[in-house]
Amino acid sequence: MRKALLSAPAVERLLPFRGNKIPNVRMQVQATVGTANGKTAAPSRSGLSMLASKHLNQGTSFPAATRTSFGLKGLVPPVQETLDQQVERVISRLNSIQSPIEKYTYLTRLKSENVVLFYRCLIDHLTQITPIIYTPIVGEACQKFSLIYTPGLVEGLFLSKDDVDVIPEVLGNWPYPQPDICVITDGSRILGLGDLGVNGMGIPIGKLSLYIAAAGFNPSRTLPITLDLGTNNEKYLKDPLYLGSRSKRPEDPEFFAYLDAVMSAIKAKWPKMLVQFEDFSSEHAFAALERYRHDYLCFNDDIQGTGAVVLAGFINAVRLSGTPLHKHKIVFFGAGSAGVGVASQLMEHLIKAGIDPQTARDMFWLVDSKGLVTFDRGDKLASHKTAFARSDNNGKQYKTLEDVIDYVQPTSLIGLAGQGGAFKPETLKKMADLNKLPIIFPLSNPLTNAECTFEQAMEHTNGRVLFASGTAFPSCQDPLTKIVVEPGQGNNMYIFPGLGFGSVLAATERISDDMVHQTAVTLAESLTPEEMADRRLYPRLERIREISALIARDVVLVALREGLARDPDVLNIFDATAGQSVSKDVLENNDKAAALHDLVTSRMWSPEYSSAPVKAMM
Numbered sequence: 001m002r003k004a005l006l007s008a009p010a011v012e013r014l015l016p017f018r019g020n021k022i023p024n025v026r027m028q029v030q031a032t033v034g035t036a037n038g039k040t041a042a043p044s045r046s047g048l049s050m051l052a053s054k055h056l057n058q059g060t061s062f063p064a065a066t067r068t069s070f071g072l073k074g075l076v077p078p079v080q081e082t083l084d085q086q087v088e089r090v091i092s093r094l095n096s097i098q099s100p101i102e103k104y105t106y107l108t109r110l111k112s113e114n115v116v117l118f119y120r121c122l123i124d125h126l127t128q129i130t131p132i133i134y135t136p137i138v139g140e141a142c143q144k145f146s147l148i149y150t151p152g153l154v155e156g157l158f159l160s161k162d163d164v165d166v167i168p169e170v171l172g173n174w175p176y177p178q179p180d181i182c183v184i185t186d187g188s189r190i191l192g193l194g195d196l197g198v199n200g201m202g203i204p205i206g207k208l209s210l211y212i213a214a215a216g217f218n219p220s221r222t223l224p225i226t227l228d229l230g231t232n233n234e235k236y237l238k239d240p241l242y243l244g245s246r247s248k249r250p251e252d253p254e255f256f257a258y259l260d261a262v263m264s265a266i267k268a269k270w271p272k273m274l275v276q277f278e279d280f281s282s283e284h285a286f287a288a289l290e291r292y293r294h295d296y297l298c299f300n301d302d303i304q305g306t307g308a309v310v311l312a313g314f315i316n317a318v319r320l321s322g323t324p325l326h327k328h329k330i331v332f333f334g335a336g337s338a339g340v341g342v343a344s345q346l347m348e349h350l351i352k353a354g355i356d357p358q359t360a361r362d363m364f365w366l367v368d369s370k371g372l373v374t375f376d377r378g379d380k381l382a383s384h385k386t387a388f389a390r391s392d393n394n395g396k397q398y399k400t401l402e403d404v405i406d407y408v409q410p411t412s413l414i415g416l417a418g419q420g421g422a423f424k425p426e427t428l429k430k431m432a433d434l435n436k437l438p439i440i441f442p443l444s445n446p447l448t449n450a451e452c453t454f455e456q457a458m459e460h461t462n463g464r465v466l467f468a469s470g471t472a473f474p475s476c477q478d479p480l481t482k483i484v485v486e487p488g489q490g491n492n493m494y495i496f497p498g499l500g501f502g503s504v505l506a507a508t509e510r511i512s513d514d515m516v517h518q519t520a521v522t523l524a525e526s527l528t529p530e531e532m533a534d535r536r537l538y539p540r541l542e543r544i545r546e547i548s549a550l551i552a553r554d555v556v557l558v559a560l561r562e563g564l565a566r567d568p569d570v571l572n573i574f575d576a577t578a579g580q581s582v583s584k585d586v587l588e589n590n591d592k593a594a595a596l597h598d599l600v601t602s603r604m605w606s607p608e609y610s611s612a613p614v615k616a617m618m
């Protein structure tokens with residue numbers, strides 16, 4: 001008996017799988033088209049369902065037998081291509097497109113049509129495609145979201161403040177069951193571009209694409225969420241095409257009441273899902289992290305992810321600089337969620353390295369829009385800045401970055417203020433005069449917000465800079481040796497995939513400070529001898545899946561040490577019990593660590609076409 005055909009979304013709802021296993025799909029598609037003996041050709045509507053399902057579509061790679069069984073013949077070109085050949089076509093097409101935003105929309109469409117092909121392209125051409133789906137082009141895509149939005153394309157979930165009474169129902173509308181992870185923003189500080197309201201949706205989408213490509217999260221188990229709490233962006237408030245609520249953002253009590261409602265609805269529906277907070281304005285970023293981190297599986301990427309990635313680069317830069325750790329003096333240009341998040345992470349590391357807390361704290365000078373952050377400069381400091389405010393300035397205030405550099409004579413300059421070009425040639429020269437190998441990290445995103453380019457940093461330090469930027473810069477010739485040097489990319493994308501994967505795999509109760517710190521140490525130690533010889537601060541981006549697996553493994557080890565892991569397979573490897581801490585001896589057992597690494601890699605999703613549904617039809 002032929003049963004009713006399933007629509008593409010209905011087929012996709014059958015994808016509650018991990019790794020690359022899709023057993024239920026085989027059964028359902030088989031039952032659906034009533035061809036269990038494999039002899040009967042299915043009606044063409046089943047072919048359309050296969051083509052319309054972004055998870056099942058193989059396009060020109062559908063094998064002959066599948067084309068016959070599912071009525072696909074004639075609906076796709078006759079040629080049968082390998083996935084690699086399909087990738088080649090995509091890259092040729094991508095190269096033929098001139099406009100960055102058109103490249104973005106082309107890739108968005110590809111992802112909505114064929115998930116496997118999109119991720120195979122992303123993984124195989126990571127350095128080419130990441131800057132399109134992530135910083136910098138995603139910034140432009142967010143700014144143009146109202147124009148490029150495709151009706152009918154469901155890429156994430158919008159939760160509006162008007163729906164505060166029906167949040168569980170809205171979550172229930174998400175067409176895929178059981179997400180492992182969501183990235184959630186309220187669009188209030190998108191990259192360094194300010195308040196973009198619901199246009200910020202591109203950020204959770206882009207971050208989750210990297211979770212999938214870089215760590216092997218399953219695409220059907222990721223959930224981008226954008227909260228629509230209004231916007232304070234005057235341009236959008238007046239824009240008839242703006243797609244969110246045209247009202248100002250609420251005051252804190254309403255904001256947190258809404259966020260509380262969202263978080264508890266999320267936990268009620270998907271208790272094991274990891275929540276990553278992204279691009280919230282600083283006051284809310286710190287307060288929300290503190291509010292939820294103890295009772296929810298969550299972290300803030302801008303504070304903790306950025307903190308960890310910059311710490312990793314800093315550890316390697318310190319090693320190369322020749323200046324001992326305790327002698328470093330670090331100036332931060334920017335004292336928001338990222339600046340303070342990074343300073344806190346660095347300070348935690350200094351303390352772990354044996355430097356006493358007061359000495360460690362005194363190694364930091366933070367500069368914000370009003371100058372050096374001091375206790376006596378006459379304004380009310382936001383609470384997140386007080387931990388690093390200076391009191392040793394003898395009543396003198398330092399207003400400009402140059403003044404601060406002259407006063408402090410730093411070894412390291414970290415830019416996280418979102419002010420493009422703020423590290424001027426004079427600034428860079430001063431750093432080079434003060435240090436044999438100055439550490440200069442212009443980390444603001446997107447590209448136009450970077451405090452300086454790699455080329456400028458190389459030129460004005462005579463090639464002596466230890467450099468990392470938030471958005472990737474092209475390589476550049478050392479002005480003296482003429483050797484071509486690759487810049488480092490200090491972007492949290494090196495951290496969040498592995499941190500997220502490890503914590504979800506181990507089903508940890510929460511994300512602890514030590515888990516975050518470990519990600520930095522593992523990343524710093526992941527350089528190959530060749531990468532070290534090249535004076536790199538970070539591993540090559542092409543190795544990101546390998547790096548994420550190492551980070552995930554080490555996050556799980558910390559979770560076991562802290563008694564936070566609950567996954568039975570993980571516990572089994574270490575003969576451990578949920579809620580009980582595993583001893584150092586057991587955690588250092590090489591065989592167990594290797595078994596854990598195998599478990600991590602076996603759970604990673606890879607973009608490959610599955611023949612499972614087809615075999616059932618033969």
Ligand SMILES: NC(=O)C1=CN([C@@H]2O[C@H](COP(=O)(O)OP(=O)(O)OC[C@H]3O[C@@H](n4cnc5c(N)ncnc54)[C@H](O)[C@@H]3O)[C@@H](O)[C@H]2O)C=CC1
Nearest residue numbers: 191192282335336337338368369417418444445470491492
């Ligand atoms: N590389 C990476 O992985 C990451 C980079 N970022 C980038 O960091 C930047 C800042 O992010 P948040 O800290 O979250 O933003 P934020 O808005 O919370 O903080 C910005 C800080 O810069 C200061 N500032 C603004 N104008 C200034 C000026 N003219 N002079 C000196 N200070 C000034 C502000 O007072 C504030 O302290 C953004 O561009 C963002 O894209 C953020 C997270 C990760």
Ligand SMILES: CC(=O)C(=O)O
Nearest residue numbers: 191192279302445492
């Ligand atoms: C990279 C990132 O998270 C940011 O610029 O906000």
Ligand SMILES: [Mg+2]
Nearest residue numbers: 191278279302
């Ligand atoms: Mg961010």
